[in-house]
Amino acid sequence: MSRYVPREQYERLCRELEAANARNAELTAEVGRLADLVAKANDQIGELVAIAMRKQGGGRAKPKAKAPPAPPSLDDETREAYEKRPLAPPRPKKPKPPKKPRKPTGRKPVPEHLTAEEHNLRPEQCEACGHEGLDIVDEVVETKLHVVKEHQRRRVVKRKTGCCRKCGVRTTPRSLPSPFPRSKATCEWLAWLAYQKFVMLVPLDRIRRELAARGIPLAMSYLVTQIERAADLLGPVDGEHWKLLLGGPWMQTDATGLKVLLPGLPGSHNGHLEVYRRDDLVVFQYEPHKGADVLADKLAPFEGVLVADAEHRHNAVFADGRVLEAGCNAHGRRKFRDAETAQPALAKEGGDFVAAIYIAEAEAQKLGLTGDALRVWRQDKIAPLRQALRKWMKGVEPTLTPDDALAKVIRYYENHWDALFRFIDHPEIPIDNSASEREYQNVAKLRLNSLFAGSSEGAHRAATLLGIAATCRALGVDTQAYLAWALTRLGTHRDVYGLSAAELTPAAFARQRTGPPG
Numbered sequence: 001m002s003r004y005v006p007r008e009q010y011e012r013l014c015r016e017l018e019a020a021n022a023r024n025a026e027l028t029a030e031v032g033r034l035a036d037l038v039a040k041a042n043d044q045i046g047e048l049v050a051i052a053m054r055k056q057g058g059g060r061a062k063p064k065a066k067a068p069p070a071p072p073s074l075d076d077e078t079r080e081a082y083e084k085r086p087l088a089p090p091r092p093k094k095p096k097p098p099k100k101p102r103k104p105t106g107r108k109p110v111p112e113h114l115t116a117e118e119h120n121l122r123p124e125q126c127e128a129c130g131h132e133g134l135d136i137v138d139e140v141v142e143t144k145l146h147v148v149k150e151h152q153r154r155r156v157v158k159r160k161t162g163c164c165r166k167c168g169v170r171t172t173p174r175s176l177p178s179p180f181p182r183s184k185a186t187c188e189w190l191a192w193l194a195y196q197k198f199v200m201l202v203p204l205d206r207i208r209r210e211l212a213a214r215g216i217p218l219a220m221s222y223l224v225t226q227i228e229r230a231a232d233l234l235g236p237v238d239g240e241h242w243k244l245l246l247g248g249p250w251m252q253t254d255a256t257g258l259k260v261l262l263p264g265l266p267g268s269h270n271g272h273l274e275v276y277r278r279d280d281l282v283v284f285q286y287e288p289h290k291g292a293d294v295l296a297d298k299l300a301p302f303e304g305v306l307v308a309d310a311e312h313r314h315n316a317v318f319a320d321g322r323v324l325e326a327g328c329n330a331h332g333r334r335k336f337r338d339a340e341t342a343q344p345a346l347a348k349e350g351g352d353f354v355a356a357i358y359i360a361e362a363e364a365q366k367l368g369l370t371g372d373a374l375r376v377w378r379q380d381k382i383a384p385l386r387q388a389l390r391k392w393m394k395g396v397e398p399t400l401t402p403d404d405a406l407a408k409v410i411r412y413y414e415n416h417w418d419a420l421f422r423f424i425d426h427p428e429i430p431i432d433n434s435a436s437e438r439e440y441q442n443v444a445k446l447r448l449n450s451l452f453a454g455s456s457e458g459a460h461r462a463a464t465l466l467g468i469a470a471t472c473r474a475l476g477v478d479t480q481a482y483l484a485w486a487l488t489r490l491g492t493h494r495d496v497y498g499l500s501a502a503e504l505t506p507a508a509f510a511r512q513r514t515g516p517p518g
Contacts, residue, residue, distance in 0.1 A: 110143045117146060152214055155186055177493040179229055184222075187491055191483035193223065194230045198465045199479050201442060203449045224454070230483070231461030233490045236501035238464045241283050241471060242276070246299075250326075250429050251278045252307035254436040256443060258286065259452035260459050268452045271459055275439045275470075280507070282439060282470035284463035288456060292316040299323065305426055307433050310416050326426070327419035328433035329354065335412060339405040346396055347406050353389040357382050361431050374427035386421050389413075439470055472506045482509045 125132045161172040179190050196202045204223045211218055245251050253276050259268040272287045287294055292313040299306070299317050307326040308314050318325045336351035360381040369377050393410045400407040413420060423429050443466065453459035472479040486504050489497040502508070 110145055117148075152211065152216055175492075177488045177491050177496075179233060179487050179491040181492060183229075183491075185226065187487040188484045190226055190230050191480050191487055193226055194465055194483055195469075195480040197227060198446075198462070198469045199473075201446045201449055224458075227465070228457075228461055230487065231464045233487055234468055234483075235464055236490075237486065237504055237506075238283065238467050240501040240505055241281055241467065242285075244281055245276050245278055245283055246301045248278050248304060250305040250307065250426070251276050251302070252326075252430070252433050252436045253277070254309065254433060254440065255290065256440050258443075258447070258459060260286075260288070260456060261452055261454055262456065271453070271456075273443060273459075273463060275436050275467075277436045277439065277470075280471065280474035282467050282474055284439075284467040284470070286453075286456070286459040286463045305422065305429050307429055307436075309433060310412070310419075324422060324426075325416075325419040326422040326429050327416045329357070329420055330432035330434050330437075332409065332413060332420060333358070335409040336406075339409050342405040343400075346400075347409070350389070350392065350396070350406070350409065353385060353392060357385050357389075358431065360385065369427075371427055375425065378424045378427065382421075382424055386424070390417075442466070442470075468506070475506050475510050477506055477510045477513070482506050485509055 122136070123134055126134060155176070157175055159172050159175060161170050163170050177187055179185070179187050183190075185193075193207070196207055197204060204220060204227070208218060208220055208223060253274060255272055255274045258271045258273040260271040262269045269288065272290045274285045274287060276283045276285070285298075290313060293316065295313055296316040296319075303322055305324045305326050306314070306317060307328070309328050309331060314325070317323050333351065333354045336347050336354060339347035340351070361378070364374055364377045364381075367377075393413065397407060397410050400410075423431050446466075453462055468483075469479050472482050486509070489499050489504055
């Protein structure tokens with residue numbers, strides 16, 4: 001049974017409800033305002049308390065250290081493997097050093113090994129009366145640092161022509177060695193130019209301005225031509241290096257971009273600069289494209305172990321098993337470190353395994369182990385760490401989502417497991433590819449200064465000279481001295497010396513400088 005409500009009563013009830021809602025809204029706003037006032041008051045009270053504590057304790061109160069987050073629970077076997085992993089030994093407490101004697105004050109003496117430029121000054125007359133008769137009774141010696149700017153000189157060769165008294169034939173002696181016939185510069189000058197460009201990484205336009213400031217105006221085209229001549233003369237030496245790399249048991253490689261100007265194309269072309277290295281032998285090569293087929297054809301004569309990053313273009317090289325793949329653990333170590341942003345505790349656990357492997361390898365290098373001794377060391381010290389890492393990965397991976405950063409690191413190690421730990425059974429190869437990556441430090445600086453290569457031919461020639469300079473640096477020989485030595489023997493007097501490319505390498509230059517053993 002429904003109850004009828006008169007219209008007047010219904011309208012009155014609606015007006016009362018609206019008034020009640022308006023009062024509720026006002027009360028809510030008032031409560032919010034009061035809450036803001038309370039919050040501001042609390043802030044002021046906190047500032048006053050902090051000021052009081054600083055005045056009382058002489059400094060700001062230190063917040064309590066937060067406990068590190070506990071790693072997620074794992075199964076007992078994985079936890080045991082992690083807990084038994086070898087870690088870096090704790091640093092021994094250094095004994096308090098004895099009090100060092102006080103260093104002598106004053107400036108340090110000028111090094112004695114510097115070539116001395118001596119000036120002997122003698123007084124001409126007495127500064128008091130002007131009399132010129134003086135007896136030397138004392139000497140004041142001053143030694144200061146001095147500099148003589150590098151000299152650009154000209155070499156003048158005067159060749160006398162003789163006439164035979166017997167047969168009347170005129171004879172003129174052969175001139176001194178030059179890089180090529182009718183060359184305007186000597187071999188030493190050309191070596192200096194290549195050294196400035198590819199060792200000191202000075203762009204040609206800056207070299208040109210420096211020479212002009214010394215009163216030696218040279219066209220840019222001339223400097224470019226001289227670099228071309230130097231690269232062409234040293235090309236056989238670079239080819240000998242490449243032949244030695246292909247015939248060796250292993251090599252490592254890496255690649256980076258190189259911008260090149262091509263005729264008819266706007267802007268610059270993104271070329272490709274590759275480095276190949278083994279110990280103290282380095283070769284750079286330019287390729288216009290980053291193609292797998294080109295790399296596979298280039299390495300077709302090679303049979304050994306190739307240390308390389310995990311790139312798809314390397315798959316064609318390893319397809320038939322003739323070349324064994326060795327990976328770069330430095331990449332895996334960085335991946336674990338990057339994954340700590342998503343999984344701080346677990347990623348650090350995995351990184352500790354890799355860090356322990358690096359510690360064991362560093363200890364072997366410190367002991368100077370090579371060959372079979374290094375293989376035994378790696379199998380005894382590093383192989384157990386490899387197994388512990390794998391056991392840890394199997395326990396952790398099921399707890400992660402597929403797109404987790406740490407899960408991607410684990411998949412990286414699983415997909416390249418044999419390659420990453422190839423170095424354990426092959427003592428000749430390194431633990432990572434960092435040595436070849438470091439070769440690009442100079443390339444990066446050269447790109448900042450020079451921006452691009454002027455042509456494909458220029459890029460090939462730059463690769464030749466970069467490889468020669470890197471090999472000299474790895475051998476520890478003076479690059480400019482080697483270039484002058486090699487160009488002298490590769491230039492106009494090539495027939496006089498009669499040396500092959502194998503006898504003109506930086507290694508041959510180093511052997512000649514050190515002499516035979518004993």
